[in-house]
Amino acid sequence: MCDTCGCNITPGNKHLVEAGGKFSHSASGHESVEVLQNLLSENDHQADHNREHFHRHGVLVINLMSSPGAGKTSLLEATVRALGGKLGIAVIEGDLETENDAQRLRECGIPAVQITTGSACHLDAHMVHQALHQMSLDNIDVLFIENVGNLVCPASFDLGQHINVALLSVPEGDDKPAKYPVMFRAVDAVLLSKTDLLQVLPEFSPQRAETALRSLASEAPLLNVNVRSAEGLQPWLDWLGEQIAVFKSARETGAMGHFRPVTGQAHVLTHPHLSQFTPRENDG
């Protein structure tokens, strides 16, 4: 709760909150206080503070979310192998237990801090802040936060990141966006991971996955990713490269706070299979 900045108090509801406001007092010793504050505002304040850390160091921060086993750590390993020489990469790993994932990334030669959440099924901004104070962001260009494997709640907690990415692996089935709308409508890109398995799982339809995603009013690009081959990683590397380029130019003009993820070249919005949702084709 924020006493100092009154973040959820708008001109429209201010009078309700101020002492002596319409709802503030009643005669019987009962009092009704209109608060109108987000239940996670404490987390949101910490997330803003984290963002200040990131901006002081000029670091782009990407939050990776998915079910357990969709391939987040494998994607990070492959990304480090592909870009590690050219780019300063660091990782914060969230897991219920074990240092395994952080260890896997250290073996790739990058700094990685493990957060073990115990029973908490998501990372929150406070946990990320603690991890930040255990690592140096000097010479880091991109910080990845691998969230706890869970399609339900990580989306509700701002960590201070600039970009949210969800992985949807082929073995999970193409209807996941329809089943987990809170998560999928919150992300800036969806990676269809393990696409090498499409040949053995023909029941997975990338078009159905995309239709389910668009049904959430999401413009997020859907990128095919497979870490088992160099070509399989390329769509992700291209998209990531675009985000980094846009972030760097925002950094040069001191406008990091205004950075927004770009949809990227893999622009899928005119996909013909979505015609049922777009009755007018690009009438601009």
Add this chain to the structure above:
Amino acid sequence: MHELSVCQALVEQAELIARERQASVTRLILQIGPLSGVESELLRRAFPLASAGTCCEGAALEILAAPVTVYCPDCMVTSEVAANKLLCPECGNWRTSLASGDEMVLQTVELETRAANGNESTGQR
């Protein structure tokens, strides 16, 4: 699920307000939308646990469910839709914007002043 941690945040917010006024909490009113990521039913179950031993213990928890509605910029209408089908029901457009349904808001805290009964003389008027 994280309803317990959301509930703890709720209790902390309410405690700050109650402490400031030296009062105890009798009722909390929340707005929870289906796209907020928290389940009202789980919140209700977590509340006695999160509030035990605080000034919210025993308070009534009232949860107002906000409907999921989207605004279509083409039709300029707002319509109620399902949480996983945020298309405009009029024209099928998927480039809509959410008008309501993702709230996770503490709307009202009702308090009872501890000195309420013996202290009427200091009241206004």
